[in-house]
Amino acid sequence: MTQLETTVVSLTTRGEQLAAKRAAAQDALEKATTARQQTLLSGDLDDQRTLDKLQGAVDTAASALAGIDDVLAVLAQQKAEAERQLAAEREGIERAAAADRLHKQVAAIETALPDYLAQSRALADALSEISHFHFESHQMAGFLQNTMGQIEIAANFALAELKSMPDASGRAGRRSRASRRPRRSWKPNRRRRRPGRRPSRPRPAIPLRRPNSR
Numbered sequence: 001m002t003q004l005e006t007t008v009v010s011l012t013t014r015g016e017q018l019a020a021k022r023a024a025a026q027d028a029l030e031k032a033t034t035a036r037q038q039t040l041l042s043g044d045l046d047d048q049r050t051l052d053k054l055q056g057a058v059d060t061a062a063s064a065l066a067g068i069d070d071v072l073a074v075l076a077q078q079k080a081e082a083e084r085q086l087a088a089e090r091e092g093i094e095r096a097a098a099a100d101r102l103h104k105q106v107a108a109i110e111t112a113l114p115d116y117l118a119q120s121r122a123l124a125d126a127l128s129e130i131s132h133f134h135f136e137s138h139q140m141a142g143f144l145q146n147t148m149g150q151i152e153i154a155a156n157f158a159l160a161e162l163k164s165m166p167d168a169s170g171r172a173g174r175r176s177r178a179s180r181r182p183r184r185s186w187k188p189n190r191r192r193r194r195p196g197r198r199p200s201r202p203r204p205a206i207p208l209r210r211p212n213s214r
Contacts, residue, residue, distance in 0.1 A: 005086060008082045008083055015076070018075065026065055029061035032054070032057040032058045035057070117151070120148050127141035
């Protein structure tokens with residue numbers, strides 16, 4: 001367990017303990033408030049000592065509850081920050097592992113590609129030797145030569161790109177998270193009419209006059 005994981009666990013445990021303390025403080029405040037209320041309703045209003053004692057119990061309970069609430073708010077901020085740092089740490093570890101896997105995969109491709117091209121070239125040469133009297137062999141040889149050329153060109157670009165992608169997993173994760181975000185629905189851009197300006201109406205067509213025949 002890392003230091004950040006220990007911190008998150010410790011803050012979670014402390015939060016649970018404070019939550020229990022808060023429940024007890026809330027119960028004490030309710031009891032003190034009820035006792036003061038009952039005394040004010042049916043007790044001796046001239047017994048100022050008892051009234052002050054009950055009021056002090058209410059103030060103490062309310063102060064204790066407010067103090068616990070303040071601590072819980074600070075604790076929640078500390079826990080959120082520790083969880084954010086822990087998530088960033090785990091993401092960095094995952095990116096490093098993904099980069100290492102990608103490096104090994106690129107190395108395997110570079111190792112296998114020359115053997116594949118050599119075998120394909122040998123097969124194309126063997127087919128070319130009989131292509132002058134066998135049409136299908138001629139077609140196969142041409143197909144192999146064309147395919148080898150395309151693979152060699154594509155491999156030069158693909159391997160260079162793969163070698164420059166040590167953070168491929170992180171970018172892929174960001175793209176996947178962005179793809180899960182809700183997209184805004186497209187709406188046609190309607191032209192807004194200026195205030196105080198009446199919309200123009202189509203003018204009626206003017207009938208053409210026929211020339212008077214004399």
